[in-house]
Amino acid sequence: MTDWGSAVSTPKEWIEKGQEYFANAMYRLAASCFKRGGHALKAKIAAAYHQMSRAKGHMLRGDTRESRSDLRQAAKSLDECATEEKAAGQIQSARHLRFHGATCLELAHEIREAALMFVKAGHHERAIRSLFGKGLMNDGVRILLAHRRKLDNAIEQELLDYCRSYYFSKFEYGSLPPLFDFSLDDELSYARKNKFRPQLKHLLEQNERFNELAAVYLEERMLADALNCFLKDFIKYDRAASLSDAASVVFGYAENVFGLESKRSTESFKKLRTMLDELKSHVLLLQPRHRKELSLFYDLLDKHRFVDSTWADRWDQSDPDEKIRKIMLLHLSLNNMDRPIGHPLTLSPHSHLVVLKTYNSLIAPIIEVSEPSRLSAAQRLLGFKPTQPDLYINTQFIVSEESVICECSKQHRVPIQRSPYGDLLFPAIWVDKLVKDGLRGSLDRRLRLIYEQLNRSGRLSAISQLTTDRLQLPKLTSTSHREYQSRFETISLAMSSISPICHVPLEGTQSGKSSVLQLWIQRLFDIMSPGSGSVEEMGLTHILDSQSIMRDVQTCIETYLRLIHSDATSNMDFSSLVIAYSLATHFETRSLAAGNSKVTIVTTRKLASLKQLDDPVMYQPSMNDQLSSFFDWSDANGLTEATKRISIILEVSSNPLDVTPLVHLIEWVTRDMIYHNRYNLSNQDGVSGIILPFSWARQLAKQYRSSSIVRDTSSLPDFLESIVLLSDELIYDKRRNRLVGEKLLHSHSNAQTVDIFNLRLCWCIALLLVNTRHPVGFADSVMNSLIHLAGDKYGQTLKTPWQRYSPEVTQHMNVN
Structure with a gap:
């Protein structure tokens, strides 16, 4: 830069000198040079810049009235210069001048004037942000809307969203339409997207968009408000769909109130009644289906404790919605039926079981998955x-807080959360667990209650009238007896009622108790195989739908056998297997009128491969293999395997053992031994010439009507030895853990049971004896066994029923 004292002679040189000073912010010297060079406008501009520089410097030393006044004057001078520059065609220079003027006005706190000058300078974003920064939203919005197209798209969208958010937050609805180009849909969409829920509801209400408002209330679980909005929409626009939606809201809440095992609180009843009352005012315009549901829920509010199964008959389970109502009503009716059998308000036991089956078949898809x-x-x-x-x-x-899931969660540490609207949020894995716990647990308790009620009523007891005189035989009722038929029908109907869900593990199997299926299987076994040792006939021919009931019983037996089949190892498993195979075999031989339904005994037979192994001790056949071998009438080694298993069972003295199934199995083996001994000797088919109780002969005839397999009977001596061992144990060894059902064999309640068991064992040997085809001597194993069981080995003086054979034995010995 040349010195001020340098020789300057021409105007051009003065102007150049002024430009040099101006570029170095020496505005006062620049103004003098421009003035000497004869350029008045440039001199004025330089003077204005000098005035701006001094004013800003004063402001830095203190924000005073004088400093603000100087800034305003500087801004005015700059604006005047800009006007002249623009008139001279210097647009860019004019903008620079106005930008600097606007900064002066900003420092002087003249924000609105500064913003207008920023706009003139072409700095629209700066103008808007300056106004927004000072809270002058309306002024900023006016500028934004007037000049939005001059902004970059991203900046325009950012500023618009800022304004929209501001006005939504302040509930200034009147300022919103211009920001959305007067599009109500865009306005509502923005409110939804940014979760301005109260504002959204106001806009929807104000613009009478009741359907959309109802959807918002539904999201917030404000059901009464949602119902009101649907009804408003129906009234204003006459949309049938809105009335249908209103009904869905009411009935959806009613489903929560009367759901399975729901709490049904007083508050929920009041709320439901209010909602029903609102819907009722339009009852004539409702669809017939909705009118039917409205009537139902009104009735349930007042009479839910008196619902019976006839209520469910009005609903068609083929329709998904009506099926829900049917399940709900059946559940309520079963709850009301859970009173002692014989209560005046209850159905007959048979009707109760029919209702239960219908309910179980409908609920099965839920509890089994x-x-x-x-x-x-x-x-x-x-x-x-x-x-x-x-x-x-x-x-x-x-x-729902009324749900059984919520109630069951109180027994667990469930990680429950709350939604912004106060809803209970459960993890899916816990919902699955609690649904199964809640439904399966309540169903298990209901089934056990029914079982106990029927048991206490005497409808399940085995037909055996024991006398108090130990020298008299018990009086046993035949299958033709009316009481037997009644009991068999009750048990069959009960098993039919649980057949749809018998494969589902309920609470009992998890808690160590006998499952409901096991209880009914035991009852069926007790009545089909009573204490006399006979094999009873099935008879449901006079019952409506008897074929279906028999198929249901078969299903239960199949399921039970499948459940215990895989891991049977203990003595108690042995009892279960004997019962299951016995019932499966018995029901398999019963031809139904349809001719196609038979129980299939599912086995995993390993015996053939086991015989090829080198170590028979290590790889001896399992309990299930041996029993399935026996109950497979085409297996020639069945008698040998059954005898081995009976021997093994008797050798294990410490484990609990239910004697009833063991004696029952011995009778099965006895029948087979007699039949195949006779078959081997005479080489003839059938049971002609065999001396047997009628029920045994009948069973054998069914068993071998189409089989020509001859079974190996060489295990007879071992079999007799096991019978003698069991008899001695029953009479003399009271220390062993032997049971009848769940009671100890030698308890007071089983005083006559030992006599009956020994009598049945005596019968087995006696029948083997009378069906022997060769002369029987004193040394014969069968005779020896009978003498042992029927004799008074230890000098007991009191004669028991099985000892009636003693005179015949003594006479036989004298004859010989």
Whole structure:
């Protein structure tokens, strides 16, 4: 830069000198040079810049009235210069001048004037942000809306969203339309997207968009408000769909209130009644289906404790919605039926069991699946729904506080959360667990209650009238007896009622108790194989739908056998297997009128391969293999395997053993021994010439009507030895853990049971004896066994029923 004292002679040189000073912010010297060079406008501009520089410097030393006044004057001078520059065609220079003027006005706190000058300078974003920064939203919005197209798209969108958010937050609805180009849909979409819920509801209400408002209330679980909005929409626009939606809201809540095992609180009843009353005002315009449901829920509010199965008869289970109502009503009716049998308000036991079967068949799809949370029916009946219905898999579910799931969760440490609207949020894995616990547990308790009620009523007892005189035989009722038929029908109907869910593990199997299926299987066994040792006939021919009932019983037996088949090892498993195979065999031989339904004994036979192994001790056949071998009438080694298993069972003295199935199996083996001994000797088919009780002969005839296999009977001596061992144990060894059912064999309540068991064992040997085809001598094993069982080996003086054989034995010895 040349010195001020340098020689400057021409105007051009003065102007150049001024420009040099101006570029170095020496505005006062620049103004003098421009003035000497004859350029008045440049001199004025330089002077204005000098004035701006001084004013800003004063402001830095203190924000005073004088400093603000100087800034305003500087801004005015700069604006005047800009006007002249613009007139001279210097647009860019004019903008620079106005920009600097606007900064002066900003420092002087003249924000609105500064913003206008920024706009003139072409700095629209700066103008808007300056106003927004000082809270002058309306002024900023006016500039934004007037000049929005001059902004970059991203900046325009950012500023618009800032304004929209501001006005939504301040509930200034009048300022919103211009920000959305007067599009109400865009306005509502923004409110939804940014979760301005109160504002959204106001806009929807204000614009009478009641359907959409109802959807918002539904999201927030404000059912009464949602119902009101649907009804408003129906009234204003006469949309039938809105009335249908209103009904769905009411009945959806009613499903929660009357869901399976729901709490049914007083508050929920009041709320439901209010909602029903609102819907009732439009009852004539409702669809017939909705009128039917409205009537139902009104009745349930007042009479839910008196619901019976006839209520469910009015609903068609083929329709998904009506099926939900039917299940709900059957559940309520069963709850009301859970009174002692014979109560004046209860159905007959048979009717009760028929209702139970219908309920179980409908509820089975829910309780048998591993993930019931995915089932729509489960969601509706148990009061929960997915947080995101549009997804196939949900990790969380909204659970009603009335639901059994909520009640069951109190017994566990469930990680429950609350939604922003106060909903209970349960993890999906816990919903599945609690649904199964809640439904299966309550169902298990109901089935056990029915069992206990029928048991206490005497409808399940085995037909055996024991006398108090130990020298008299018990009086046994035949299958033609009316009481037998009644008991058999009751047990068959009970098993039919649980057949749809008999494969589902209920509470009993998890708690160590006998399952409900096991209880009924035991009862069926007790009545089909009574204490006399006879094999009873089945008779349901006079019952309506008897074929279906028999198929249901077969299903239960198949399921029970399959459940115990895989891991049977203990003595108690032995008892269960004997009972299951015995019933399966018995029902298999019974031809139904349809001719196609038979129980299939599912076995995993390993005997053929086991015989090829080198180590028979290590690889000896399992308990199930041996029993299935016996009950397979085409297996020639069945008698040998059964005898081995009986021997093994008797050798294990410490484990509990139910004697009833063991004696029953011995009778089965006895029948087979007699039949095949006779078959081997005479080489003739059938049971002609065999001396047997009628029921035994009848069973053998059915058993071998189409089989020509001859079984190996060489195990007879071992079999007799086992009978003698068991008899001695029953009479003389009271220390062993022998049971009858769940009671100790030698308890007071089983005083005559030992006599009966020994009598049956005596019968087995006696029948073997009378069916022997060769002369029987004193040394014969069968005779020896009979003498042992029937004799008075230890000098007992009191004669028991089986000892009636003693005179015949003594006479036989004298004759010989």
